[in-house]
Amino acid sequence: xxxxCITLNVNGDRYELAVDPWRTLVxxxxxxxxxxGTKIGCQTGDCGACTVLIDGKSVASCMMLAVAAxxxxxxxxxxxxTGQDELHPIQEAFVEQGAIQCGYCTPGMVLSTKYxxxxxxxxxxxxIRQALSGNxxxxxxxxxxxxxxxxxxxxxxxxxxxx
Ligand code: FES
Ligand code: FES
Numbered sequence: 144x145x146x147x148c149i150t151l152n153v154n155g156d157r158y159e160l161a162v163d164p165w166r167t168l169v170x171x172x173x174x175x176x177x178x179x180g181t182k183i184g185c186q187t188g189d190c191g192a193c194t195v196l197i198d199g200k201s202v203a204s205c206m207m208l209a210v211a212a213x214x215x216x217x218x219x220x221x222x223x224x225t226g227q228d229e230l231h232p233i234q235e236a237f238v239e240q241g242a243i244q245c246g247y248c249t250p251g252m253v254l255s256t257k258y259x260x261x262x263x264x265x266x267x268x269x270x271i272r273q274a275l276s277g278n279x280x281x282x283x284x285x286x287x288x289x290x291x292x293x294x295x296x297x298x299x300x301x302x303x304x305x306x
Contacts, residue, residue, distance in 0.1 A: 149213040154222025169204035180220035191278030194251035201258040220250035236295035244282035
């Protein structure tokens with residue numbers, strides 16, 4: 144089958160690519176664009192390791208063909224902070240609260256948190272747990288992740304940043 148020409152807008156950069164029509168978005172992000180912060184876990188839509196934001200909504204990029212992302216705006220973990228040595232406040236909170244162990248789930252957790260806080264800057268613990276229910280962590284037991292989200296929600300509201 145012939146390759147398909149697509150345009151991906153990733154973290155503000157525009158990429159024109161020719162891709163096999165069966166390849167998933169996460170494969171193209173990692174293998175063609177070298178954006179390896181997005182992780183591959185289950186490849187069946189269950190673990191959330193591959194979470195990215197597409198036009199602002201969280202999506203499991205293992206469940207989306209790259210051709211379906213043509214002309215869409217994609218945000219990966221690499222684009223979240225403002226600079227090479229900067230952390231986004233969500234990332235800072237995960238570090239400060241000890242919400243990272245092996246780190247494999249962390250990019251997906253952070254992007255799901257971003258999506259949550261974009262929609263709901265003042266979530267309850269239940270809402271946080273629901274919002275992250277599609278992101279599995281084999282290490283932390285989730286408690287510190289929830290604490291990190293609570294902490295950054297407070298900080299971002301105090302700073303007047305809803306993003
Ligand atoms: S790798 Fe996509 S949800 Fe698990
Ligand atoms: S920190 Fe290891 S899977 Fe979450």
